[in-house]
Amino acid sequence: MDTQPAPAHASSAFTADTVSVVFGGTSGIGRAMADALRARPGRVVVAGRSTDLDIADPAAVEAFLATIGPVDHVVVTAGSQAPGGPVASLNLAAAKAAFDVKFWGAIAVARAAAGRLRPGGTLTLTSGFLARRATPGTFVKTAMNAAIEAGAKVLARELAPLRINVVSPGLTDTEAYDGMAPAARDAMLTRAASTLPAGRAGRPQDIAAGYLFVIDNPFVTGAVIDIDGGALIQ
Ligand SMILES: NC(=O)c1ccc[n+]([C@@H]2O[C@H](COP(=O)([O-])OP(=O)(O)OC[C@H]3O[C@@H](n4cnc5c(N)ncnc54)[C@H](OP(=O)(O)O)[C@@H]3O)[C@@H](O)[C@H]2O)c1
Numbered sequence: 001m002d003t004q005p006a007p008a009h010a011s012s013a014f015t016a017d018t019v020s021v022v023f024g025g026t027s028g029i030g031r032a033m034a035d036a037l038r039a040r041p042g043r044v045v046v047a048g049r050s051t052d053l054d055i056a057d058p059a060a061v062e063a064f065l066a067t068i069g070p071v072d073h074v075v076v077t078a079g080s081q082a083p084g085g086p087v088a089s090l091n092l093a094a095a096k097a098a099f100d101v102k103f104w105g106a107i108a109v110a111r112a113a114a115g116r117l118r119p120g121g122t123l124t125l126t127s128g129f130l131a132r133r134a135t136p137g138t139f140v141k142t143a144m145n146a147a148i149e150a151g152a153k154v155l156a157r158e159l160a161p162l163r164i165n166v167v168s169p170g171l172t173d174t175e176a177y178d179g180m181a182p183a184a185r186d187a188m189l190t191r192a193a194s195t196l197p198a199g200r201a202g203r204p205q206d207i208a209a210g211y212l213f214v215i216d217n218p219f220v221t222g223a224v225i226d227i228d229g230g231a232l233i234q
Helices: 028-038 058-068 093-114 139-158 183-195 204-216
Strands: 019-023 043-047 072-077 119-125 163-169 226-227
Touching: 019 028, 019 093, 028 043, 028 072, 028 204, 058 093, 058 119, 058 226, 072 093, 093 119, 119 139, 119 204, 139 163, 163 204, 204 226
Parallel strands: 019 043, 019 072, 072 119, 119 163, 163 226
Antiparallel strands: none
8 A cells, every 4th residue: 555645736836936937828828828827826937929039049048048047847839830731732941930930949948948947847848639640731730749749758758857748739729720710710619519529629728727737746757648629539
C-alpha cells in the first residue's frame, strides 16, 4: 500500500512570486489560459505580435525572456495559421513561414526558457488534433503539430526534472477563425456539433483546463493531452 502522504495540489504551489508566461496569450486559447493563471497568485506575462514580440525571431524571444528573469511556467499557443490545400500545389514560402512561427517559435522559446525555468517549472506547447489525423489538404498543420509532439518528448528527457508537455486541441471557437465568412464559420461549428462525439466544438476554457492539468500534476511529463471532443476517435 502507498503510505506516502498525498502531494499538495500544485495549484497551491502558486505564490505571489510565481511567474508564468503565455506566448500567444493575447487571443483565443492562450488568452483563456492567461485568464486562468491570473485567477491564481503570481505574475502573468503575455506575448504576441500585438505586444511587439514575434516568436519567429529567436533573438527577440531570448531578449524578451531575459527582461522577465526566472520563470516557473511557460505556455506556448502562438501561431494558428497555416496554408491548406494539396501538397501538389502548396505555397512553400507560406508553409515555411507557418513553421517559423509555430514550430521554430516554440523551439526558440524552449531554448531560451531552458536556463530560466526554476525548479518545479514547466513548459507546455500546443499541437492540434491534425497531428495524428491524416486528412487531405492539411499537410502543413499535420506536419507542424506532429513535429511539436515528437520534439516535446525529447525536450522532456533533456530538461528533466523540468516538465515538458503538449496540449492538443480539437476544433475550438477562437479568433483564429475570424477571417472566415460568418456563414462558413457557423456551418463549421454546426458540423462539429453534429459529428464530434462530445457534441460541440471546443471553447478556449476547455483547452485552458488542459494546460492547468499538466502544470498542476507533478507526475505528468512528456505527455500529449488530447482535448478534442473525441475528434481522434470519430
Ligand atoms: N482553434 C482551433 O480550432 C485549434 C485547433 C487545433 C490547434 N489549435 C492550436 O492552438 C493554438 C492557439 O490557437 P487559437 O485558436 O487560440 O488561435 P488565435 O486565437 O489565432 O491565437 C493565436 C495567438 O498566436 C499569437 N501569434 C500569432 N503569430 C505570432 C507570432 N509570429 N509571434 C508571436 N505571437 C504570435 C497571436 O497573437 P498576436 O496576434 O498578438 O501575434 C495570438 O495570441 C495554435 O497553436 C493553434 O494551432 C487551435
